[in-house]
Amino acid sequence: MEEQTISIVKQSLNALLENETFLPDLQGEMRTKAFTSLNAILSTPNQIHKSFLRVPLESGEVVRIPSYRVHHNDALGPYKGGIRFHESVNEEEVINLAFLMTLKNALHNVPFGGGKGGIVINPKNFTDKELHRICIKYVRYFNDVLGPDRDIPAPDVGSGEREMDWMMAEYKKINQGQPYLGSFTGKSVANGGSLGRREATGKGVYFTFRYMLGNYAKEHEQTLTGSDNPYAKTLMEYANRPLRVAVQGFGNVGSVTALEAANCSYLQNKVVAVSDRNVTLFHEEGLDIQALVQFSAGNKGDLPTSEEQLKEAGVKASIRSREEILTMDVDVLFLAALENQLNATNKAEIKARIIVEGANAPTTREADDYLSQKGVIIIPDILANAGGVIVSYLEWLQGRETQFYSVEEVYNQLLDKMKHTMDTLLPLYFSDPLPLRQNCYIHAVIRLSTVLYRQGKLY
Ligand code: NAD
Numbered sequence: 001m002e003e004q005t006i007s008i009v010k011q012s013l014n015a016l017l018e019n020e021t022f023l024p025d026l027q028g029e030m031r032t033k034a035f036t037s038l039n040a041i042l043s044t045p046n047q048i049h050k051s052f053l054r055v056p057l058e059s060g061e062v063v064r065i066p067s068y069r070v071h072h073n074d075a076l077g078p079y080k081g082g083i084r085f086h087e088s089v090n091e092e093e094v095i096n097l098a099f100l101m102t103l104k105n106a107l108h109n110v111p112f113g114g115g116k117g118g119i120v121i122n123p124k125n126f127t128d129k130e131l132h133r134i135c136i137k138y139v140r141y142f143n144d145v146l147g148p149d150r151d152i153p154a155p156d157v158g159s160g161e162r163e164m165d166w167m168m169a170e171y172k173k174i175n176q177g178q179p180y181l182g183s184f185t186g187k188s189v190a191n192g193g194s195l196g197r198r199e200a201t202g203k204g205v206y207f208t209f210r211y212m213l214g215n216y217a218k219e220h221e222q223t224l225t226g227s228d229n230p231y232a233k234t235l236m237e238y239a240n241r242p243l244r245v246a247v248q249g250f251g252n253v254g255s256v257t258a259l260e261a262a263n264c265s266y267l268q269n270k271v272v273a274v275s276d277r278n279v280t281l282f283h284e285e286g287l288d289i290q291a292l293v294q295f296s297a298g299n300k301g302d303l304p305t306s307e308e309q310l311k312e313a314g315v316k317a318s319i320r321s322r323e324e325i326l327t328m329d330v331d332v333l334f335l336a337a338l339e340n341q342l343n344a345t346n347k348a349e350i351k352a353r354i355i356v357e358g359a360n361a362p363t364t365r366e367a368d369d370y371l372s373q374k375g376v377i378i379i380p381d382i383l384a385n386a387g388g389v390i391v392s393y394l395e396w397l398q399g400r401e402t403q404f405y406s407v408e409e410v411y412n413q414l415l416d417k418m419k420h421t422m423d424t425l426l427p428l429y430f431s432d433p434l435p436l437r438q439n440c441y442i443h444a445v446i447r448l449s450t451v452l453y454r455q456g457k458l459y
Helices: 003-018 028-043 091-107 128-145 161-174 197-219 221-225 230-238 252-263 289-297 307-313 322-327 365-373 387-401 407-429 436-454
Strands: 047-056 062-073 079-085 114-119 151-155 243-248 269-275 280-282 318-320 332-335 354-357 377-379
Touching: 003 028, 003 091, 003 365, 003 436, 028 436, 047 091, 047 128, 062 079, 062 091, 062 128, 062 151, 079 091, 079 161, 079 387, 091 114, 091 387, 091 436, 114 128, 114 151, 128 161, 151 161, 151 387, 197 221, 197 230, 197 252, 197 332, 197 354, 197 377, 197 387, 197 407, 221 230, 230 377, 243 252, 243 322, 252 269, 252 289, 252 332, 269 289, 269 322, 280 322, 289 307, 365 377, 377 436, 387 407, 407 436
Parallel strands: 079 114, 079 151, 243 269, 243 332, 332 354, 354 377
Antiparallel strands: 047 062, 062 114, 269 280, 280 318
């Protein structure tokens, strides 16, 4: 499993082992044994399911597509996590993403465990009819391990509400007479999805940043101003001033994050750069994000890549290489594309002093350590991008009750939950020397360990 996640969990367990006020009933040899089993439970998944989906293509050719569903841990509730459609999907990656889901749900007190799925394809290389068959086959092959009280998938990179609608329909067909609305989340609203689910992750990502830089910095100005804590210093340097923002990735998460940043009247942001799988667009005066969202919606999700396309979109920008966004001279960098974007190769060139992880695992261990030591604030994935799973939980609840919430109710519940987590963590982060990621992991591990202990699993 991804070395970074395991080693931070190990550090968190070591800190808790030393702290005898945590699980005080466990003492001496019993305590050491319990923590050894905790480490073993958390650093390995419960099950790895793998299948080769047999799919006839429209050409008549039949292909076998590797696909996964990983169950990491279900101590807190049914397994929950997206299904990634990407050609680089592999077992290690899916296991690590499932592990992150366990931690994310524990951190935000969402009553789900951690799971993840993956299908090794580039969806752009398949017709709609073929993608429909792939979705149906995925449900058929994994039906035995899925279900509203067992494992509830959602969209991830390369999949969206269309795929969830198809999958839920197949689940309903196979499991006739059983409840099915809670079997998949991220469905279309017409098909039992939740209002606000599509925007939830991006909204939550931006909220964590806005809350820290705005509300929290204002409310705690006195304590933060005199503090020696390196992250408090960075925060006070960047709070209350105009900020130049860049957003990597312009899909579901990145485009909503960029819109939120551009439309935010609470902070003075200028979104000067956005990027996707092809290109970076830069404009010193700030990009017209709304126009870019409209253009990409009609261009298979891609940003303009030529002067003609920029003209068509009505957007002023210079066209730069895809990777340039990562090392641009900006104050804030939102990462909303893929893993390992900030790494040993580019860590020394990164200029942003505030980094927000909309994507899962976009920062490698080396880059994370290097930037954290320099006082860069990194709002980590399991804190920032939980909006999707929080609203998925609301969708699952609505599906069970067959009562649906207004979009205001959804956003209020989403932001309340995220605010609650931030209020628990930020005072610790700005007063101890640990990076925010470590604080989040400790918090998540405390919740998981307590439940595992109460369930009699630590021996
Ligand atoms: P998406 O498929 O909608 O968008 C991905 C975007 O990244 C696209 O704009 C694509 O062009 C771009 N991209 C791909 N490769 C790139 C590269 N090398 N450089 C720059 N850009 C690149 O996916 P999404 O749903 O927005 O997910 C993005 C990230 O957020 C993933 O890590 C995903 O796991 C994470 N995430 C998504 C959700 C959700 O609700 N969608 C929830 C939590 C976390």
